[in-house]
Amino acid sequence: MVTIKDIAARLQVSPSTVGRALADDPRISAATKQKVSEVAEEMGYVANLAARMMRGVSSNLIGLVLPDIRNGFYATIAHALSKCLQGARYQLALSETDDDRMVELQSIRELASANVAGIIIVPTAKPHRETVRLLKLSPHVQLLRKHAAIGDQWFGIDDTQAIFEATSHLVQLGHRRIGYIGGTDDLPTGSARLKGYHKALPGGESADPALVQLGAPGDADFGLNATRRLLALPKRPTAIVAGSVQMTQGILEELTAQGMRAPDDLSVVGFGDELGFRWWGPGLTTVGLPVHELATACGLWFVHQIRQRSASAAPYTSISPATLILRGSTRKHGPAAKTSVRASVRGATV
Amino acid sequence: MVTIKDIAARLQVSPSTVGRALADDPRISAATKQKVSEVAEEMGYVANLAARMMRGVSSNLIGLVLPDIRNGFYATIAHALSKCLQGARYQLALSETDDDRMVELQSIRELASANVAGIIIVPTAKPHRETVRLLKLSPHVQLLRKHAAIGDQWFGIDDTQAIFEATSHLVQLGHRRIGYIGGTDDLPTGSARLKGYHKALPGGESADPALVQLGAPGDADFGLNATRRLLALPKRPTAIVAGSVQMTQGILEELTAQGMRAPDDLSVVGFGDELGFRWWGPGLTTVGLPVHELATACGLWFVHQIRQRSASAAPYTSISPATLILRGSTRKHGPAAKTSVRASVRGATV
């Protein structure tokens, strides 16, 4: 293993000079810095992080704490952050919580004891007190979900607007009985989305409570069962809005299973734009989320933040807008609309 | 921060005694150990990992190096490993290579300098010499892809059998012009799969080279363009087999775009079982891979391996079989089969 001493010996300078040169200390001449970094490169020098950490410097590890990496949504986030941090010579330490606050606490503990440089977290609904306390000890930022207790540094999406647009689109198409299947409102995202749904319903008209189905946002099976319940209603909805990626998947699954076709039998607006949504039936009209951009912005900001230890406490909030992606799964409601483009292409009559 | 010195001072013993007691050294009396651990507990002592690492003990970090976490395939692996290692108090450090050997090298360097306990890697096609060298310095295991240079500890899937089954299925249905779109054969997986394809073609009959399209396995666009090329052939294939997840996605994309419907216009067998494959057209017949099981097995084995520093050099190979999942995208080839179930359900005539 090559150490600064080796470099120092080669260059006939003291170890501290090398150390300072590598740390880009202003007291070292440009020429020396130049030479040092050349030799370091040549000898394949890699700083010993353990030794650094012992001197109080934190590791080059950034913890990423999120519910489930299999969710394409979070995978995109992990990818974007990984790229972004790689550029800044940081490593991602991945922790999954499964939306379980105790697992979350355990993860944070591990990260804290590993002396991470910072933590990027998508918090669970009710983080443990200890989780909050530990989080305060190192730089951190919240992603997507926001908890006041954890802090005011947050990158998220305008969830209310997202679902508002989705629902409004259906309202404009003449739909009145619109079902909503989304996450419970104990999560900030869940409640914001639900709010968007209500806000879009025409003239203060409160929705039939039976049309609103709330469950754990990561539970596709809930979406599936909720869809079944909605379809079994005496007055079934003419359209459904999804309030999470997994819910969308459950909904599509169940509609396919029941042989329901959008937009003929029902209009559907999904949440997120996973692979396959494009080719579900006539193409799923869905809420597109700028996840990649969001994560990149968050990563860049966070690295900057970590490097300037000073202003880290200042509140910061970034809200990105969602955009409705119009495809084939929604259509005007009413008897006049019964002949779909699709049906006519097939030459069929109804 | 409580150190062993503090404990030593409280107990009027030397720091080394405390250190040994905590390490359960046989030379320390049971009574002393008892006292030490009591006081340590009481004072809230937490071992300083950095200091430990400096003494050569590795961290509780396990590096996971793979091409792209957004690939559902790898996300499943990361998830399974994360769960598995969490139980053993290890943290996952995630590195993406994008199938670029220099990025791979850089990641390995980072991991090595972070003193990881071990590395689980899905190697690129031609890992750098230095990558191989560094890898040898810490415990490691290969996943899915196997490179002789890296070692003989490998967990993978029987790729040849997987594509053999997929192709055989089509052959049995009477197809003779079967296209194959897969990864290049410089990757071990690519070549094994291609072999399975050739093996399944009837009686040594070598395929029309134009029917075989090989590209970067992670490149969905290649799959898309390759599909276009196959469809533009004077004698177009009657069926297509996909040789990677991303290729499958490209193929489905292009078929949808061209308005080609399986199995009426063409039979298709996919690779992997991503979300959405189930609802593509009539449901995609595809090769199901036991990714979760594979990753879990790998994780358990690896932790065990790390904990017993001794026998780590012994070769170990685990091959899991793939299974064909029959859905609606394949059908008998020939004029007699022209009336599909689907068409008759619709009451249409052809």
Add this chain to the structure above:
DNA sequence: TTGAAAGCGCTAACAT
């Protein structure tokens, strides 16, 4: 069975 002491590689206060 325990102590004393020497570092691991790095950073930072204190010289020069």
Add this chain to the structure above:
DNA sequence: ATGTTAGCGCTTTCAA
């Protein structure tokens, strides 16, 4: 602008 030196907390010889 650079060199000297003293540790960080732990493990690990070597002594007792």
